[in-house]
Amino acid sequence: xxxxxxxxxxxxxxxxxxxxxxxxxxxxxxxxxxxxxxxxxxxxxxxxxxxxxxxxxxxxxxxxxxxxxxxxxxxxxxxxxxxxxxxxxxxxxxxxxxxxxxxxxxxxxxxxxxxxxxxxxxxxxxxxxxxxxxxxxxxxxxxxxxxxxxxxxxxxxxxxxxxxxxxxxxxxxxxxxxxxxxxxxxxxxxxxxxxxxxxxxxxxxxxxxxxxxxxxxxxxxxxxxxxxxxxxxxxxxxxxxxxxxxxxxxxxxxxxxxxxxxxxxx
Amino acid sequence: xxxxxxxxxxxxxxxxxxxxxxxxxxxxxxxxxxxxxxxxxxxxxxxxxxxxxxxxxxxxxxxxxxxxxxxxxxxxxxxxxxxxxxxxxxxxxxxxxxxxxxxxxxxxxxxxxxxxxxxxxxxxxxxxxxxxxxxxxxxxxxxxxxxxxxxxxxxxxxxxxxxxxxxxxxxxxxxxxxxxxxxxxxxxxxxxxxxxxxxxxxxxxxxxxxxxxxxxxxxxxxxxxxxxxxxxxxxxxxxxxxxxxxxxxxxxxxxxxxxxxxxxxxxxxxxxxxxxxxxxxxxxxxxxxxxxxxxxxxxxxxxxxxxxxxxxxxxxxxxxxxxxxxxxxxxxxxxxxxxxxxxxxxxxxxxxxxxxxxxxxxxxxxxxxxxxxxxxxxxxxxxxxxxxxxxxxxxxxxxxxxxxxxxxxxxxxxxxxxxxxxxxxxxxxxxxxxxxxxxxxxxx
Ligand SMILES: Nc1ncnc2c1ncn2[C@@H]1O[C@H](COP(=O)(O)OP(=O)(O)OP(=O)(O)O)[C@@H](O)[C@H]1O
Ligand SMILES: [Mg+2]
Numbered sequence: 001x002x003x004x005x006x007x008x009x010x011x012x013x014x015x016x017x018x019x020x021x022x023x024x025x026x027x028x029x030x031x032x033x034x035x036x037x038x039x040x041x042x043x044x045x046x047x048x049x050x051x052x053x054x055x056x057x058x059x060x061x062x063x064x065x066x067x068x069x070x071x072x073x074x075x076x077x078x079x080x081x082x083x084x085x086x087x088x089x090x091x092x093x094x095x096x097x098x099x100x101x102x103x104x105x106x107x108x109x110x111x112x113x114x115x116x117x118x119x120x121x122x123x124x125x126x127x128x129x130x131x132x133x134x135x136x137x138x139x140x141x142x143x144x145x146x147x148x149x150x151x152x153x154x155x156x157x158x159x160x161x162x163x164x165x166x167x168x169x170x171x172x173x174x175x176x177x178x179x180x181x182x183x184x185x186x187x188x189x190x191x192x193x194x195x196x197x198x199x200x201x202x203x204x205x206x207x208x209x210x211x212x213x214x215x216x217x218x219x220x221x222x223x224x225x226x227x228x229x230x231x232x233x234x235x236x237x238x239x240x241x242x243x244x245x246x247x248x249x250x251x252x253x254x255x256x257x258x259x260x261x262x263x264x265x266x
Numbered sequence: 267x268x269x270x271x272x273x274x275x276x277x278x279x280x281x282x283x284x285x286x287x288x289x290x291x292x293x294x295x296x297x298x299x300x301x302x303x304x305x306x307x308x309x310x311x312x313x314x315x316x317x318x319x320x321x322x323x324x325x326x327x328x329x330x331x332x333x334x335x336x337x338x339x340x341x342x343x344x345x346x347x348x349x350x351x352x353x354x355x356x357x358x359x360x361x362x363x364x365x366x367x368x369x370x371x372x373x374x375x376x377x378x379x380x381x382x383x384x385x386x387x388x389x390x391x392x393x394x395x396x397x398x399x400x401x402x403x404x405x406x407x408x409x410x411x412x413x414x415x416x417x418x419x420x421x422x423x424x425x426x427x428x429x430x431x432x433x434x435x436x437x438x439x440x441x442x443x444x445x446x447x448x449x450x451x452x453x454x455x456x457x458x459x460x461x462x463x464x465x466x467x468x469x470x471x472x473x474x475x476x477x478x479x480x481x482x483x484x485x486x487x488x489x490x491x492x493x494x495x496x497x498x499x500x501x502x503x504x505x506x507x508x509x510x511x512x513x514x515x516x517x518x519x520x521x522x523x524x525x526x527x528x529x530x531x532x533x534x535x536x537x538x539x540x541x542x543x544x545x546x547x548x549x550x551x552x553x554x555x556x557x558x559x560x561x562x563x564x565x566x567x568x569x570x571x572x573x574x575x576x577x578x579x580x581x582x583x584x585x586x587x588x589x590x591x592x593x594x595x596x597x598x599x600x601x602x603x604x605x606x607x608x609x610x611x612x613x614x615x616x617x618x619x620x621x622x623x624x625x626x627x628x629x630x631x632x633x634x635x636x637x638x639x640x641x642x643x644x645x646x647x648x649x650x651x652x653x654x655x656x657x658x659x660x661x662x663x664x665x666x667x668x669x670x671x672x673x674x675x676x677x678x679x680x681x682x683x684x685x686x687x688x689x690x691x692x693x694x695x696x697x698x699x700x701x702x703x704x705x706x707x708x709x710x
Contacts, residue, residue, distance in 0.1 A: 065600070067596065067599065067600065070595075070599065072522075072523055095602050095603070095604045096602065097602075098599060098600060098601065098602040099601065099602030100602075102600060102601065103596075103600035104600075105593065105596060105597065105600070107593060109591075109593035109594060109596065109597040110597075111594065111597060111598070111612060112594075112616065121598075121601065121603075121611075122601040122602065125601070125602070125603055125604075125607055125611075126602060172597070175597075175601065176600070176601070179601055179602060
């Protein structure tokens with residue numbers, strides 16, 4: 001059961017995957033959105049999920065922290081392992097899972113609260129800080145890691161929704177890392193941003209890649225090539241190809257992958 | 267360009283000819299339609315505004331006089347023989363004696379000094395009817411408050427009876443033949459004398475706002491009804507708001523979507539359209555017959571109105587909960603907030619302005635309701651100001667209904683004045699709702 005898919009090659013033997021999908025199927029009612037996916041995700045390698053619109057990238061990503069649970073018609077079969085533990089077994093605490101596997105959304109969605117409270121919210125509900133000073137510390141370091149500290153340090157009390165789009169997205173990243181997750185899922189985090197803000201987020205992802213397992217959905221092939229070590233190509237709910245980013249982009253094994261990255265399907 | 271005037275030219279391949287006659291006619295027709303529609307709309311607005319102005323103008327015109335009342339100034343001699351001497355009697359004995367004394371005798375003495383020509387029982391009684399029956403209590407309270415008055419003669423302003431008041435306010439047609447009007451010729455001539463002596467005045471009448479109900483229009487006030495309404499609404503708010511909010515949160519955030527919850531949802535929506543008197547019947551059956559609660563009490567009225575407002579509160583709360591963007595819920599869930607934390611930390615605070623607005627509007631509706639309260643006996647004639655939610659009470663709209671039903675001409679203006687008081691509270695509540703909505707409106 002634990003055998004890695006063939007595409008991952010010899011690397012898989014060296015490192016143990018942080019998360020792994022085993023025969024995952026997702027249904028929205030009768031719509032079979034994800035078809036039998038096996039995928040290993042590594043802590044030290046940023047993984048990109050690419051593919052044409054509607055192929056199931058977001059759906060798969062949302063399986064990884066069970067955000068799909070909130071959609072009543074959504075039904076998941078198969079196993080998703082987080083450090084060898086199946087997150088879809090009945091005993092799992094979904095709340096704790098989501099604290100371990102954080103998420104950044106396509107549209108920046110800060111809470112309509114102060115910048116400080118946005119970042120402090122997660123640590124507060126999980127009781128990560130015993131004292132106010134600890135909490136201040138967490139907020140500061142999270143904002144620093146998210147590369148936002150310099151811009152907001154003088155106005156932590158102003159509303160998070162008053163920031164620019166790019167700043168809001170970095171605030172959301174700071175908010176996600178404030179709870180100290182092991183994995184960060186990002187669903188097209190740059191699609192609402194201009195090139196400069198995108199560059200900042202990409203630099204940030206690069207910066208964070210050592211500490212967190214990062215899985216990112218993107219529509220930009222260049223972005224996938226720039227920031228990720230691993231790339232998975234999805235098409236019509238299937239995972240067509242998975243491998244090192246350089247290989248996927250230079251010598252794809254599958255015709256569909258080649259067609260997609262050369263712009264013939266999508 | 268020969269086909270210029272042909273209405274439906276064959277499809278040409280060239281650019282559209284915006285200047286052709288057919289096109290011009292189309293544009294003219296479009297303008298004409300828009301003008302007609304706009305003038306229809308404007309007409310509708312004008313008609314409704316006219317109705318509103320007429321209604322309000324009528325109420326204010328009638329009601330303004332409800333806040334003033336005619337008084338007559340007479341010189342009253344507080345004779346020690348009649349009332350007892352506070353210097354020789356103990357305070358208790360003095361009070362007792364004053365209470366027992368018929369104050370009408372003081373008034374009679376004064377009036378007879380003014381009109382020595384009036385003789386005979388019948389005429390004297392008619393003369394005394396100029397002064398309100400409430401004048402006796404007024405005099406008694408004066409004496410008890412200030413025993414030093416005994417032995418002096420003082421000019422005091424006493425309320426006139428409602429009939430005299432109506433003559434002064436011009437509501438009684440004195441050109442009618444004597445037999446057809448309540449106020450007879452001799453009364454009118456006395457009144458004329460008093461007016462010539464400058465003894466008649468029309469003053470602001472605070473008792474209307476501070477007093478309870480009375481059979482005498484000049485003594486009747488709305489305070490009892492205001493307090494009754496306040497107690498009733500308090501009960502309504504304290505039951506409908508928490509129950510409605512919990513129901514809304516559960517239905518919107520936690521309830522599984524299935525047939526059963528669908529049926530509940532449909533029923534709640536239908537409940538909002540049920541005629542209010544039906545809730546009165548329900549209140550009668552449940553609270554009075556089964557649970558044996560006191561009749562006419564604000565607690566029962568409040569609970570009955572809570573049944574009525576509950577659907578409004580639930581619908582408004584659900585709407586504003588549903589209006590909270592899903593991205594906020596996702597953000598909180600993504601950080602590991604439990605379902606309850608998502609709701610109470612994020613959804614409810616953001617939905618609160620809408621929930622409060624809906625609740626206040628529901629309360630305003632409850633404040634204006636009378637039919638269900640008639641069913642549970644809040645329609646009784648109650649003089650005392652209610653002191654708790656268990657005392658017999660009435661509410662403003664029912665008070666209005668009761669006064670509107672009274673035969674005395676003077677209650678017409680009291681009715682309108684009470685409507686003004688009710689409208690004041692309704693406008694104030696709606697104003698608060700609008701203010702809340704604007705103050706806390708979230709911009710995304
Ligand atoms: N909430 C939902 N309810 C029903 N069907 C859904 C839902 N979300 C997604 N789907 C369906 O699942 C399939 C995959 O959707 P998904 O959002 O995962 O695509 P995607 O790859 O993220 O596309 P995009 O690049 O446009 O974001 C689509 O056919 C979509 O219609
Ligand atoms: Mg998507």
